[in-house]
Amino acid sequence: MMSLKLIKNDIKISFLTIFLAGLGIKLFYFPYDLPLIIDGMDNFTYATAINFYGHLPTEWTPINNGWPIFVSFWFSIFDLENSLQYMQLQRIISVILSSMITIPVYYLCKNYFNKKIALVGAAIISFDPRIILNSFLGITEPLFILLGISSLVIFLKYERKLMFISFILASFCTIVRSEGLFLFFTLTILFFIKNKISKEILRTYLPCLLIFMMILIPVINYRIEVVGYDGIFQRAIIGTDQIIAISNSDKNSEIIDGIGLFIKYLGWIMIPNFLLFFPFGVIQYFRNRTKETNFIMIFSIVCSIPIMYAYIVQAQDTRYLYFLFPIFSLVSLYSVKTFISKIANKNTALVVIIIGIFISSIGFYEFLKTDREIERENYEISKIISEKVSGVNFHPSQTQYIRVGELPTKWPFDFNDDKHKIKIISTNNENDLEEYILKNDSELTHLIVDENSKLPKFLQDVYYNEEKFKYLDKVFDSKDFNFNQHLKLFEINFENFNSKINQEELSQ
Numbered sequence: 001m002m003s004l005k006l007i008k009n010d011i012k013i014s015f016l017t018i019f020l021a022g023l024g025i026k027l028f029y030f031p032y033d034l035p036l037i038i039d040g041m042d043n044f045t046y047a048t049a050i051n052f053y054g055h056l057p058t059e060w061t062p063i064n065n066g067w068p069i070f071v072s073f074w075f076s077i078f079d080l081e082n083s084l085q086y087m088q089l090q091r092i093i094s095v096i097l098s099s100m101i102t103i104p105v106y107y108l109c110k111n112y113f114n115k116k117i118a119l120v121g122a123a124i125i126s127f128d129p130r131i132i133l134n135s136f137l138g139i140t141e142p143l144f145i146l147l148g149i150s151s152l153v154i155f156l157k158y159e160r161k162l163m164f165i166s167f168i169l170a171s172f173c174t175i176v177r178s179e180g181l182f183l184f185f186t187l188t189i190l191f192f193i194k195n196k197i198s199k200e201i202l203r204t205y206l207p208c209l210l211i212f213m214m215i216l217i218p219v220i221n222y223r224i225e226v227v228g229y230d231g232i233f234q235r236a237i238i239g240t241d242q243i244i245a246i247s248n249s250d251k252n253s254e255i256i257d258g259i260g261l262f263i264k265y266l267g268w269i270m271i272p273n274f275l276l277f278f279p280f281g282v283i284q285y286f287r288n289r290t291k292e293t294n295f296i297m298i299f300s301i302v303c304s305i306p307i308m309y310a311y312i313v314q315a316q317d318t319r320y321l322y323f324l325f326p327i328f329s330l331v332s333l334y335s336v337k338t339f340i341s342k343i344a345n346k347n348t349a350l351v352v353i354i355i356g357i358f359i360s361s362i363g364f365y366e367f368l369k370t371d372r373e374i375e376r377e378n379y380e381i382s383k384i385i386s387e388k389v390s391g392v393n394f395h396p397s398q399t400q401y402i403r404v405g406e407l408p409t410k411w412p413f414d415f416n417d418d419k420h421k422i423k424i425i426s427t428n429n430e431n432d433l434e435e436y437i438l439k440n441d442s443e444l445t446h447l448i449v450d451e452n453s454k455l456p457k458f459l460q461d462v463y464y465n466e467e468k469f470k471y472l473d474k475v476f477d478s479k480d481f482n483f484n485q486h487l488k489l490f491e492i493n494f495e496n497f498n499s500k501i502n503q504e505e506l507s508q
Contacts, residue, residue, distance in 0.1 A: 011115045015106060015122060021358065022126030023099040026135055029365070030095065034375055035407075036087045037400040040138035044090055045407070045415050047072040048083075052412040056222060060416045063223065063231035066175035067140040075412075083411045090138040097142035098135035102126040104149045105326045111156060112293060113333050116350055120336050121329040123354045124273050129365035134319055140177050141322050147173035148183050149326040155187050156295065158194060160204050167208040171215035178232045179306040179323065184212060186302045190295050239309050246312070258312030262304075265311070265318045269325075272360040277332035284334035300327055377483050379404070385489055388475060391423040391443040393436075396454040398487065399424045433458040433469075434501065437492060447472065450487040463488060471497035 036044050042062055049057045050072035062068065071090050080086055102122050109121035125131065134141050151169035154162050170187055174180030188205075195201045220230040229235070246254050270278060285296065307320045336353065343349045382401030385392070392399065406420055407413075423443045430436045436458070437444060449455065449463040462469060466488065476489035 011119070014119055018119060018123050018126050018354070019099065019102050022102060022123075023095070025127065025362070025365075026095045026099065026132055029132065029136070029369070030091070031136055031372060031375070032088065034372070034379060035084055035401070035404045036090060036138045037404060038137075039140075040087075040090070041404060041407075043068040043071065043139060044087055047075055047090070048086065048412045049414045049416070051075050052414045057414070057416075058226060061223060061226045063227065063235070064140055064175075064177050065219075065223070066172065066177070067143050070143060070176075080411070082409050083407055083413075084409075086411050087138065091136060094138050094142050095135045097146050098131055099126070101131070101142065101146050101149060101326070104146070104153045105329055108149065108153045108156075108326060109330055109333055111153075112330065113337060116347070117333055117337055117340070120350065120353055120357070121333050123357045124277075124329045124332060125325060127358050127361035128273065128325065129361050129368055130269060130318065131322065131325065132361075132365055133368060134322065141319055144173060144176045144180065145323055145326070147176060148180060148323060151183060151187070152295075152299065152326075155190065163191075163204060163208050164211060167212045168215065171212045174216060174232060175219050178235050179303070181232055181236060182303050182306055186295075186299050189298055189302065193294070193298075239306070243309065243312065254314075255312055258308060258314070261311035261314070261316075262308055265321060269318050269321050272364045273357050274328050274332060277335040278328055279335075280338070281331040281333065281335035284338055285331050288334065296327055296331060300324060374485060377478075377485055381478055381483060381487060384476060384481075385446075385448065386422060388489065388491075389422055389446040391425060391440070391445045392448050393444070393459065394424050394426050395448045395450075396452055398448050398450075427456050427459070430456055431458065433462065434497075437497060438501070441494065445492060446475070447490045447492065448487065449490070450485070462490065466490070471500055 035041070046057070046060075046062055046065060047068040050069065056065075056069070071093060074089065074093055075086055078086075078089060080089065102125050105125045106118055106122040109118035113121075131142075147169050151166045151173060154169065155166035166187060167184070170180060170184045172180075173183055188209075191205055191208075195204075216232065220232060223230050243255070285293070289297075303323060307324075310320045340346045340349045340353075378397055378401045382398060382405045385398070386402050386405035389402075392402070402422055402424070403420065406422060407415055425440050425444050427436065447459065447462060449459045451460065451463060453460075455463075462472065466472065466474060469490075471493045472490040473493050474488055475491045476487075478485060478487040
């Protein structure tokens with residue numbers, strides 16, 4: 001992967017090797033034949049609508065619309081054949097941005113450690129299995145992290161002209177995700193820690209603040225016009241009010257549960273590579289903390305506030321923590337530095353560490369990744385199902401592809417949530433099949449069932465005991481089409497169903 005000579009004599013080639021290796025991993029695992037789903041698809045349809053109208057849509061927008069606006073620019077440059085190809089373009093952009101995060105992380109690490117040790121920090125980010133997986137989703141994180149860490153690295157130069165660039169990037173970061181507002185707060189705190197308040201200092205900060213707001217204001221006005229609130233400052237205020245209300249009520253357990261989730265996911269994302277370096281790195285950081293490295297603690301605390309809020313409201317995802325990964329990589333180097341200081345052949349030790357990070361990352365990615373063949377089958381099955389139904393129960397894996405199956409093939413188009421013809425009907429808090437059908441009889445036409453343990457028990461019962469339900473007509477069985485996974489689609493025969501309900505009422 002990397003020779004001792006390269007790491008010893010040519011840091012640039014060594015870094016380029018790490019960068020290209022990280023990009024190569026992503027391209028090797030790239031899901032070329034699968035569409036975007038969930039948030040990635042929402043961003044895709046919005047970017048597509050921008051190209052369809054030639055301007056931002058005036059009827060709908062995702063609140064965090066910076067990423068799809070960025071994607072729409074690239075859509076306008078390329079002339080592709082169909083929607084799936086544009087989805088793949090969105091993924092490719094995400095993969096490239098994800099790989100580019102390695103660059104500012106390396107420069108951040110190089111500011112506090114020698115260049116060879118900084119390569120380890122770059123490798124941790126470049127090969128991280130969760131960053132690899134996230135880059136395939138076509139969502140906000142790669143651009144959000146790249147803008148955020150670039151803003152911090154430029155700010156830490158503490159040069160007046162660069163300050164403006166840092167706050168510009170922080171503003172764009174906030175447009176991509178509203179949590180970027182806390183990056184702005186971080187930069188402000190660091191600015192006034194570094195500089196005592198004076199007229200000269202205010203002549204630097206106030207223009208930075210003005211530039212930050214000038215970039216945000218048009219986006220804020222647009223969001224207010226379309227959805228009724230800005231999604232940045234109002235969102236922060238609403239979140240604060242919500243936390244205060246919870247703390248003043250008898251629901252304090254929600255805060256405790258949120259803290260528990262934060263700790264749980266923080267521990268989970270430590271595996272595999274941060275677990276080896278980060279805990280001891282934290283100890284070494286506090287032992288060797290200086291005024292110049294206080295930003296690590298300040299950044300971590302301030303930028304953890306919106307993450308903690310997300311878990312208090314019971315978000316179930318590790319990706320909220322990814323914004324902290326560059327700082328985790330930096331702190332991990334305190335551990336690496338201590339380790340190699342005890343070894344005579346430091347170059348060999350660094351090569352072994354980087355190769356170890358590479359191998360452990362690939363191994364853990366193989367553990368985390370979804371079965372690509374199953375995903376392909378889900379996509380193919382969804383295309384068949386979407387031609388038969390107008391309203392189905394929510395299914396943990398299948399319905400996300402049914403949404404994709406409705407998208408026009410010809411690009412561009414305008415297709416928002418209001419234009420979905422197939423209704424996906426929630427099964428939350430449902431325990432009885434007949435009650436579920438009665439409650440949704442105006443929209444529900446079919447039932448998708450399989451042996452998925454996340455389906456309600458009454459739908460699993462349909463899968464295993466279909467002969468019991470005389471009012472359900474099986475119209476699709478994946479086994480008949482030689483799919484590996486077994487899924488059934490039933491059409492509700494409302495004539496038989498209503499007859500059964502009437503008989504039950506008469507017998508009571």
